[in-house]
Amino acid sequence: MEKILLVDDDEGLLHFLSRFFQRKGYEVTACLNGRAAIEKINKESFDLILLDYKMPEFNGLDTLAEIKAVEVKTPVIIMTAYGTTDLTIETMKKGAYDYLVKPFDRKDLSRIVNDALAISRQMKEIVSFPDSTTVVPASMDRNSHQIIGNSKIMRDIYKLIGQIAEKDVSVLITGESGTGKELMARAIYHHSCRKDKPFIAINCAAIPETLFESELFGHERGAFTGAERTYIGKIERCDNGTLFLDEIGEMSPALQAKLLRVLQEGEIERLGGNRIIKVNVRVITATNKNLEKEVALGGFRKDLYWRLKVISIDIPPLRQRMGDAPDLVDYFLKKFSLEYNRPLCYLSGTALNKLTSYSWPGNVRELENCIRRAVLLSTGDVIAEGNLMIPDPKEEHVLQTLNREQLIERLKEKLEEIIPEILRLSKQNIHTNLIEVVEETLISKVLRECGNNQVQAARMLGISRNTLRHRLKKQLDKQEDDQET
Known part of the structure; x- marks a missing residue:
């Protein structure tokens, strides 16, 4: 259960916020002043802190400075009745994640808190490499991730990460979907000099183009219809930290130019603003596209490409390192047996043969989901071939030979099976x-x-x-x- 610390001298607001977050399943601690909050933080850790700006004796900014000296990685949201630009800049400079203007809308409150907790989880996740003595760690928790694989190609990647993690340069990670590009980015972050500063991951393909500029660079109040408050963009929030841009090949040419300015000049302007804001971020990008080809076709800026590719890491698909598959299976079996409180499972010989003979087009992610499903469906400690539910190549071949009418008939048959279950539920x-x-x-x-x-x-x-x-x-x-x- 994630823990939230509330700090405000308004008892009524503390009561409201406590109930609001407790109903959402968080563990909540409330303090009426900054000094009491510092005492709490010295005794226990929190995943998020909501802190009032104006309090008697020890105000919000003073408390923020004390918090950051103790809990570097815990996001702090400032609550204030004064949403001025100067205050926004001052709180961000002191290390706040964001701010909320009182009285705040519940939807805004939920959105900002969810964002902050996601960042908190990302910063606290530990990524480790395999060593020579063990592949599967003795214990696991939700903040621990291990990169699995002792093949030569993977050992070469670990060696490269060790060489460049502390060098403050841009890194471009390439590889098919599901190969673990974000995990590699986090590994670089956790072994870098910026490991105590924010790590923010953004999927460039998941955000509509009309919202992407605002999401990255922020906007001023009134910048466009519906912009009722100043919004701090991800780049500004990531100051002194590491920004991971996944699917960078999906970024529009206009935003590519703005990102180039961040890399060259270290500055941004919020949408609708006229103030230049200095930022210092390390940018790690990832793509499953051939960016060199995109550059040649004019779809990606050549100057940005070379700025991003100071160091490049290419992660092989799983089919090219199948020698790592048994180690990956062992890791996922232990992980999901613990997660779902099941007896530690193992694969039968025929199941392992079936697994190692499959091509895994979805790579490690597909294998992980396959083992997760198998652990959940198994009735004992042995996972049989049928529990894996790996697509049958013969069935795939049959589907590929069907014409349009036959495919529609096959679809109708499947719907006939599924719809009664939907009606039952x-x-x-x-x-x-x-x-x-x-x-x-x-x-x-x-x-x-x-x-x-x-x-x-x-x-x-x-x-x-x-x-x-x-x-x-x-x-x-x-x-x-x-x-x-």
Whole structure:
């Protein structure tokens, strides 16, 4: 359970916030002044701190400075009745993650808190490499991740990360979807000189183009319709830290130019603002595209490409390092047996043979999900071949030979099986719920087929790219709403 510390001299507000967060499943501690908060922080750690700006004796900025001396990685949100630009700049300079203007909207409160807790989790996650004595760690927790693989190609990657992690240079990570590019980025961060500063990850393909500039660079109040408050962008929040931009090949040419300015000049301007803000961030990027080809075709800036690719790391697909598969399986079996409180499982011989003979187009992520599902479905401590539910190459071949009418018939057969189960579970909004599930699955599969190229995916789906981005954003919002409830 994540822990939130509330600090405010208003008892009524503390009561409201305590109940609000407790209902969402957080453990809440409340303090009426800054000194009491510092005493609490010296005794226990928190995942997030909400701190009032104006308090008697020991004000919010003084308390913030004390907190940052003790809890470097814990995000702090300042609560204030004075939402001025000067105050925003001052609190950010002192190390605040963001601010909330009283009286605040519950939706704004939830959004900012969810963002801050996500950053808190990312900063506290530990990424380690395999050593010569053991592959599977003796114990695991939610903040521990291990990169698995002792093949020569992976050992060479670990060696390269060790050489460049503390060198403050940009890194471009390439590889197919599911190979672990973000995990490698976190490994670089955790072994760098910036490990006590923010690590913020952004998927460039998941945010609609119309919102992306504001998300990265922030905006001033009144910058556009609906901009009711100043918004601190991800780059500004990441000052002195590490910014990870996944799917960088999806970034528009206009934003590429602005990112180049960050790398060259170390400065940004918020949307609708006229003040130059200095920033100091290390940028790590990742893509499953061939960016050199994109540069040649004019889809990606050549000058930005070379700025990003000071160091490049190419992660091989799982099929090229199948010698690591047994170690990965052992790791995931232990991880999910512990997570789901199941007896420690192991694979039967036929199951292991089936697993190592499959090509794993979804790479390590697909293998992880396969083992997760197998652990959940197993009835004992042995996972049989049938529990793996690995696609049968013969079945795939049959599907590939079907014509349009036969495929539609096959789809109808599947729906005949599934719809009675849906009706059994729910009698309301069946059409909407089913369409949402089908659309989400369809978009996901088409994006994978197109190598996450949104232009190609939109063309294949028969919709505009903006429509595709809007639907991806809608799916993301729904996931966040589900997490809140």
